[in-house]
Amino acid sequence: MVDFSLWDIVRNLLLAARWTVGLSLVAFIGGGVVGMLLLMLRLGKLPGVGPVVAAYVQVFQGIPLLVQLFLAYYGLGLFGINTSPWVAAGLGLTLYASAFLTEIWRGCVEAIPRGQWEASESLALNFYEQLRYVILPQAIKIAVPPTVGFLVQVIKGTALASVIGFMELTKVGKTIANATFSPFLVFSCVAILYFVLCYPISLYAKHLERRIHVHR
Helix, strand or coil: CCCCCHHHHHHHHHHHHHHHHHHHHHHHHHHHHHHHHHHHHHHHCCEEEEHHHHHHHHHHHHHHHHHHHHHHHHHHHHHCCCHHHHHHHHHHHHHHHHHHHHHHHHHHHHHCCCCHHHHHHCCCCCCCHHHHHHHHHHHHHHHHHCCCCCCHHHHHHHHHHHCCCCCHHHHHHEEEHHHHCCCCHHHHHHHHHHHHHHHHHHHHHHHHHHHHHHHH
């Protein structure tokens, strides 16, 4: 048994929280970039592309994130790629986030009344000009609250990266608990830190949702 004071536990968990935040940002930003690309492809009129993107979304939404992380960690090695926990966790969470963000944003675009498409078409705008100047500016207002809210799910999802050895908040908490034989104390601190990370984001998402509701 290692003698850890409460401050030692909290200090080490705070250091680990940096990696949780970093992985969350990588997954959210990477997933956003991939998700926007997939959204453009799905909304476009290229034959056969829409069903492929829809299948991608269904696959990554239907497979548990834990399984996706295992596949990323062990599957990359088959192609000679470095299978460090950081690379595997970043890739797995990015693909997971991209599927959900694509679907969230598609729903927001489809919430725009059909008359907006028809009005922009009457101005001789092509499809991508319609999206850029008319549809997306309106859809963004609808998309902000659920997108910010999804960030909370990404942060909590990073806890699963502990199973492939990524030293984020949960993994470090487990290591400290094993060393101190104080799992209740350690994981209470872990829970508080997750709450501190997620609760302000949840409040901000609700605030944005109320503001958009008032404006609409």
